[in-house]
Amino acid sequence: MLADELRAFVVATSRAARRLLVTAVEDSEDSPSVFCDLVVPPTDPGDGPGDGDDGIPGALEGARRHVQVGAPLDLRGLVAAARSALVADAARGDAGVAAREAARLLADLGEQGVAEARPETWYGVAPVSSVAPLRSDDETVTVSPSKVETVTTCALRWSLEAAGGTAPDAAHQSLGTLVHSIAESAPSGSLTDLRAELDRRWPELALPDGWPSRQLRRRADRMVEKLAAYLAGAGEAVLVEPSFDVTVGRARLRGTIDRVEDAGEGKVRVVDLKTGRRTATKAEGTEHPQLGAYQLAVEAGGLDLPEGTRSAGAQLVYVGSTHVGHAVVAQPALDPAPDGSSWARDLVQDAAATMASSTFTARQNGLCEVCPVRRSCPVQPEGRKVVA
Ligand code: SF4
Secondary structure, three states, X not given: OHHHHHHHHHHHHHOOOOOOOOOOOOOOOOOOOOOHHHHOOOOOOOOOOOOOOOXXXXXXXXXXXXXXXXXXXXXXXXXXXXHHHHHHHHHHOOOOHHHHHHHHHHHHXXXXXXXXXXXXXXXXXXXXXXXXXXXXXXXXXXXXXXXXXXXXXXXXXXXXXXXXXXXXXXXXXHHHHHHHHHHHHOOOOOHHHHHHHHHHXXXXXXXXXXXXXXXXXXXXXXXXXXXHHHHHHOOOXXXXXXXXXXXXXXXXXXXEOOEEEEEEOOEEEEEEEEOOOOOOOHHHHHOOHHXXXXXXXXXXXXXXXXXXXXXXXXXXXXXXXXXXXXXEEEEOOOOOOOOOOOHHHHHHHHHHHHHOOOOOOOOOOOOHHHOOOHHHOOOOHHHOOOOO
């Protein structure tokens, strides 16, 4: 929503030819949009109304804050002003008269039942409530292959998403789910079959009429064409959407594979369909955590296949990327050592240990731009810590 509002704000403000007037209201119900600071960046708190020395850079030269709004005249505003006075003096290491009066006022208000006046309710003041690990040492940790990837890439993102920090499905994600479902229902389908299935099931997305839905349909058509081209040259699907549940150390590795193809000589190849735009590089594919976890499940006998079936490798098949045709990024066979050890086994066990721990490290990576929890992430400007 914020991104949409920012786009609308940029369009609105870019219409001005000579003057731009931005107004906002602040009271107990409303507060000015943070976008106001984009028009006139805040300088120091002592800036007065129209004082003519805002220190505003370049293109914004000439812009002025014409109205200075004080704390709202209500209880919350009074508490905020008192806290501000207290903190300002405390930061200077000097508890002057203003700070003492502010402290007394806050104490009185707190006693009268104004919750915001009591320090224990202030953000950032409470101590850490628990440093205990999420799981005790003897507990099993359920791990899914896609989570192995998230945990390995950034443990903080995993922990916040696991606690509910996920965005609701966008239309393009629903489209991805639909394409996966079509691939499941027609594992050796021709282009005609897949198109017919897409026509039949398109209404499931329940998209309103308009250009976004027409654009999404064009994208869906291209995905289906690329899927058909892949299926035309693919190995026979011996399993489609099989589930597995295997134990790897303290990890219980559970998941579902899009497609398992016959690779001959008692071996199978795991296929994971991808409908997003970003394509992994060849190097990323070599140790792709999700593919590695799938191969581990095959080697551990977790699929309904003849005993002794080995993994011949795995591949990501991209049908939604910007490539003209479908793109394939392959991973060589896992080839575990005689004692069963492999890089994928280590990865899954490490992921389980991280998921059971008490601290989760934020690790900057190529997906930070689209991370749903970046506003709570201390390594991003919008999520940095704002209290001492
Ligand atoms: S923004 Fe990047 S570093 Fe921060 S939680 Fe998200 S993925 Fe991790």
